[in-house]
Amino acid sequence: MKKNEVYKTQIIDLTNMAYGVARIDGLVVFVPNVLPQEEVKIGITKVCKKYAYARLIKIIKPSPDRIEPVCPVADKCGGCQLQHMRYAAQLAYKQRLVQDLMPNQEVRYPLGMEDPYAYRNKAQFPIQIKNNQVFMGFYRVHSNDIVPIQQCAIQDPVINELYAWFQEHLTVSLAQGLRHLYIRYIQSTNQSQIVLIGQYKNDWEQLVKDCVSTFDHVASIVFNQNNRKDNVILGEKYEVLYGKPYILATCFENKVHLHFKSFFQVNSVQMEVLYKQALQAANLDSSMTVIDLYAGTGTIGMMAARYVKQVIGVEIVPEAVENAKENYALNDLYNGSYYCMDASVFAHEMKEKVDVVFVDPPRKGMSEQGIDDIARLNPQRVVYVSCNPKTLARDIKIFEQEGYHCEYVQPVDLFCQTNGIECVAKLEKMD
Secondary structure, X not given: OOOOOEEEEEOOEEOOOOOEEEEEOOEEEEEXXXXXXXXXXXXXXXXXXXXXXXXXXXXXXXXXXXXXXXOOOOOOEOOOOOOOEOHHHHHHHHHHHHHHHOOOOOEOOOEOOOOOOOOEOEEEEEEEEEOOEEEEEXXXXXXXXXXXXXXXXXXXXXXXXXXXXXHHHOOHHHHOOEEEEEEEEEOOOOEEXXXXXXXXOOOOHHHXXXXXXXXXXXXXXXXXXXXXXXXXXXXXXXEEEEEOOEEEEEEOOEEEEEEOOOOOOOEHHHHHHHHHHHHHHHOOOOOOEEEEEOOOOOHHHHHHHOOOOEEEEEEOOHHHHHHHHHHHHHOOOOOEEEEEOOHHHHHHHOOOOOOEEEEOOOOOOOOHHHHHHHHHHOOOEEEEEEOOHHHHHHHHHHHHHOOEEEEEEXXXXXXXXXXXXXXXXXXXXXX
């Protein structure tokens, strides 16, 4: 097999990255934008020792699950991997993905959306200047090249409106030094926040005035300075250009001050589904002490606070901790305390009796030491919220070695049209 050779083949499977799998001359070949059981014509793009990559040239026999993507650049942009797949098939695919990673666990069918589009409350658009033109959009898959877009099918329409406005008003001179345009919009409060991320502050005074006068929902505009040479989007220093460094959001009956640096689920509708599942798994009562690790702005802890004796939250981002403290006061909740420190360090130092621990770690999951420290706290129950089923499967095995049994895993589809899936795992202390 050589690069640029063309083959007709059948797709036999789909990987966790939503690449189709074919077998040709003993080699596994990965192909994007295809579905299982499809007969396709492909062109080889890269050959390695045991596998190869190919591009799709033509679909000879389509899958019954294939649909026409609503986005004209769905096959080019790196944002959506599954727009060409029926939504019911997406959910079945994600259930199988999780089940394959943990074959001995009860993995329930994913909880999906009624309308799996226009759900995202946050977008980060990279900006480049080429040939005296401003280019904005999303990165091409596995590339730093920008795919220009007019709008995004999975973003809230208000974000698309703001993006279109900046496309029109962000001139080459105003875009000098800019790296990203960050937009967050919370539908429940009708508030949006715009963050201009770049190497230095430009003369944006008129731009800010025009934006605020055009959109009455814009509550915050911030400049965030980032001179780093890596792919980290947000820098440390910032300056508020309009409003405050946060906007108001809601989660169930709770109000949330949402700082632009703070984590908040990108799908507001499914966030409530996810956290409702977490609360059900926790089985709380008024005598309990609960720990909320990787607490973010305190959304899970605030929901739990209404049912328990006390909540102790832990988060490493200082702005998020301040947000969490403000949020408790904002909602007249007085049984919560929050600490700015590493979750594993806190679990190691904690001496108080604990009944339930919520963990919602980043994609890398938890450390073995962190899990060991939680086990030493001896909670009756651990509710693990995960955005990465692979690290969840690994961590469940470690919890089992520490004397916990996984009762079930409930996937929740927060990332429709993509290969992402969120899960809630209920872990119970064994007698």
